[in-house]
Amino acid sequence: MSDISVNDDNVLDVALSDTLGDRYLSYALSTIMSRSLPDVRDGLKPVHRRLLFAMRHLKLNPETGFKKCARVVGDVIGKYHPHGDQSVYDAMVRLAQEFAVRYPLVDGQGNFGNIDGDNAAAMRYTEARMTAIATALMEGLDQDAVDFRETYDGEEEEPIVMPANFPNLLANGATGIAVGMATSIPPHNVGEICNALLHLIKFPNATIEKIVTFINGPDFPTGGTIVEPRESIIRSYETGRGSFRLRAKWEVEDTGRGMYQIVITEIPYQVQKSKLIERIADLMYQKKLPLLADILDESSEDIRIVVEPKSRTVEPEVLMESLFRLTDLETRASLNMNVLEGGKLPRVMSLREVLQAFLDHRQDVLVRRSKYRLGKIEHRLEVLGGYLIAYLNLDEVIRIIREEDAVKKCLMDTFSLTEVQAESILNMRLRSLRKLEEMEIKTEYEALEAEKAGLLELLASEDLRWTHISDEIKDIRKKFGAKTELGARRTLFADAPVVDMIPVEAMIEKEPITVICSHKGWVRGMKGHVAIDDKIKYKDGDKPKFGFTAYTTDKMILVASNGRFYTLGCDKLPGGRGHGEPVRLMIDLPNEEEIIGLFVHQPGKKIMVVSERGRGFMLDADNVIASTKNGKQVMNVEDGKNKVAVCRIIEDEDDHVAIIGTSRKMLIFPIDQMPQMNRGRGPILQKYNEAQLGDIISFKAEEGLSWPMKGGKTRTETDLTAWLGRRGSVGRMPPHGFPTTNRFS
Missing domain, CATH: 1.10.268.10 (Topoisomerase, domain 3)
Structure with a gap:
């Protein structure tokens, strides 16, 4: 590679890291100061300030006629804001949308989009002028009320900040993402802001608790109901950070004959109605809203979404609670009052500091x-x-x-x-x-x-x-203020209704299924309660291992040889048309571990878990539910040794335990000698030398101990005195005819 000669006068020898740091810092400062964060004084970002200033020069006052938006955008990008025309037009459109801005600054004529998410018409078709609020923001601009600076090309001047005879920051709010910081300020009611300002003038040291008696909380352009506790609202305004739980507003309409329908009249702020209804319809298709029969959009200019329950016995509060949990009919409006103090310093302010x-x-x-x-x-x-x-x-x-x-x-x-x-x-x-x-x-x-x-x-x-x-x-x-049509409060406050916790089962349609799991771990849920026989097909080289009936609302417990218990929803099992899917794809079960047990979770029952070396204990079935794919460790395994061998459900009437090892020694002891633990290795239930656990079962002594015989017959032994002993004993040889497999079933 040939040498390149350069003029040393034009070359600076600096470290690349320093240069990159300087450039990135310049970019970050530009984003923070000139793009993303609003000024605390007028609540405007530079693009909004330049839009209004350009409209003022065009004399687009509220009492004059409209002009094409393309004319305004052209002036803005040509004189003040050297950025893309579409980004400037999008900012202008938002200032005119009554569902996006609580107090619009632009009066639009033409298609400026809608709450369904449809875009505005092109700027050559739409027209605009300022509203009275925009003129109030610029009141006194010709009277040296604020400083001006040169525009980017030095040919004209623009205001650094607006005089702002209107509390725009809190009234209209602001959102923005800068470099390393962001802002999110919801809109508020001007009448309430004015009351708080007047109180703060009279009492400069007023507390946040007192100010919140005037400013109760956000007031969104699309209405809705805030169900956030008052203590949380005060804490959010005190720190400048927090969130508000916002719900759709709904009412019940009687349709006769004991039936009703729910009508949603207001949806949360910045939620697109079309996507909301699409989401609800998708959940209905997935059968995750079994209480809901249908949803209809009857909206015109006002929102009217009709929700029909599946039956007249469904409580409206329970139905709506299920919708609130699964859809954007309930959202959280964040509060992060990160603003430019004096137009220079970004800082998170409290409500009192902003006022x-x-x-x-x-x-x-x-x-x-x-x-x-x-x-x-x-x-x-x-x-x-x-x-x-x-x-x-x-x-x-x-x-x-x-x-x-x-x-x-x-x-x-x-x-x-x-x-x-x-x-x-x-x-x-x-x-x-x-x-x-x-x-x-x-x-x-x-x-x-x-x-x-x-x-x-x-x-x-x-x-x-x-x-x-x-x-x-x-x-x-x-x-x-509140006495005007524009200023009347739209968002109301309420306490969240006290509804008992809705179980997951209530969100799933109850249908009978038959669970089949093969020896290689392929699992499926066949529709209906079908006979588990030779008609069920498996992959070549595979064979049946577990099979039982259940419902889609049930939870299924899988016990692995590593001592972990895994939880699966029966509604999530693959269908029974094929051979199913490997269960290891649904949970984090290592390939070297075996599936020891698979059964339907029965709340309130006791479960018995025993290792190869005869150690074990019992525990409540409610304590084995796992919330992650990684499962829940119940029995401790020693470096891969002493793995879990048997896991069984204990029936309520059972009062004795029978255990047998591969040494052909059987021991029976009272079930109250079986320790109860939530996790551990467990004590020795039967003593072995070289042998291992064969099987263990709980039973009712009155009815005797049963086991299968050849030819499909079952033998029951009622006189068990010879095998009774204490837990941890060796036991004695089982009765004549006991299976050589050393299994009770």
Whole structure:
């Protein structure tokens, strides 16, 4: 490879890691500051701020006509926001969607999408203008209320932040993902925000508990019902992080003859109605909503989703609880008030800090607007003072204008005028020299003097400024508060209904099945309770091992030689048309371990588990349920030795245990000598030298001990005195004719 010569003056010798770090830091800062996080003062991101500013320049006020959205987007990306037109249009569309924004900032005309998730029409077809709330956000923009900065190309200027005569951050909320941080602020009710602001002005040290009495919680544009406990809401607002449990709003309609239907009128925020109904229909197809008969979408402009129960005996609360658990009819709205403090520092704020930041911003805006107005008044008073001098000396002024060469200087010297006054006199129109004009000037002068005195008093008194801000907030509350159609609270509060825990079985349709498991571990669930006989087919080289009847609502327990108990839902078993599927694909069962037992879980029963070396114990069946594919360790196995050999269910009437080893020694002892444990190795139940466990069974002594004989007959021995002993004994030879397999069944 040939050497490449470079100009050393243009080359910096830096470490690659340092360069990458600097570049990534620049990207992260740009994302955080200029894209993803809103400013705590006006609640806007740069793209939203530039959209509104461009619409203001186009004079798209609420009382004027609409203009094409393409015109607005063109101005935004051409003058202020050098990004893709589609991203800018998407941001504009969202500001106009009543189901996405609690207080829309854009008044759209045309197709701006819907709650089903359909997209808006192309920007060349839609039109828009600002709402009254958008104009309130920019009120005072021409009065030096905020600082401006150069646009990206340096040709124009744009505001760093809006004056924000509207608490937009909390009212409309914000979401965004930056680098290493994110924000999620749900919308709130403006009337409640105004009440909290007024209280905070009066009591600056108000606690979160007190503020939450005014701001009860979020107020979503799509309504719904919040069922979050008040303590949790207070804690979320206090830390700036948390979530709110939001449910759909529903009601019961009587359809006659004892039947009813449930009508869902409001769905949670940012849930697409079409996908919600599709999800419910899919769950019905999977038979996971057995209480539900049908779901219909009868929505027009208002949401109306009809849910029909399977029978009149189904409680509406139980049916809805099952839907809340499995679908987006219940969601969690997150709260992460990560905002830009002063437009520079990202920080998670509490509710009180966010409200105080808005009030401080309004204080700054008021001072700047007052100083700006004061400067304009002083300039006008200076001009009016010159006019009055000109009227008092009108003839001399006319003479100087007609005869002198340096007119401005002569006027300034003769009447002690300022340059501004002299210039304004020279720019007067002849029609202004009438007597009436002089009277009007005196009236205006006196009014401006009074206004100036009021502004000076306002700037000198913080209490007066807070009173002025309170009046502004009251005006916001009057325009957009609870007494208006837009400001009425939509999201209600309620306690979650007390419904008994719905078991998983209630979510599954109960159907009879026959469970078949082969010697190689292929399992299947055949429909119906069928006979387990030679008609059941297996793969070549395979043979039957376990077979029993069950229902799809049952749980199945699999016991492995490693001492672990696995739980399988009978509704999840493969169908019986083929040979089934390997059970090892459903659970984490190592290939070297064998399946010792497979049976239906029976709550309240006792289970007996015994190892090859004759150690064992019994435990409650409720303690063997596993929640993961990895199962639950019940019997401890010593480095692969002393593996589990037998696992049996103990019937309630059983009072004795019979155990036999491969040494052909049988022992019977009372069942109360069998220890009960939740996990362990267990004590010795029968002593062996070189032998191992053959089989173990529990039985009722009154009925005797039974075992199979050749020819399909069964023998029952009632006199068992010879084999009775204590647990851990050796035992003696079994009765004549006992199977050579050393098995009781």
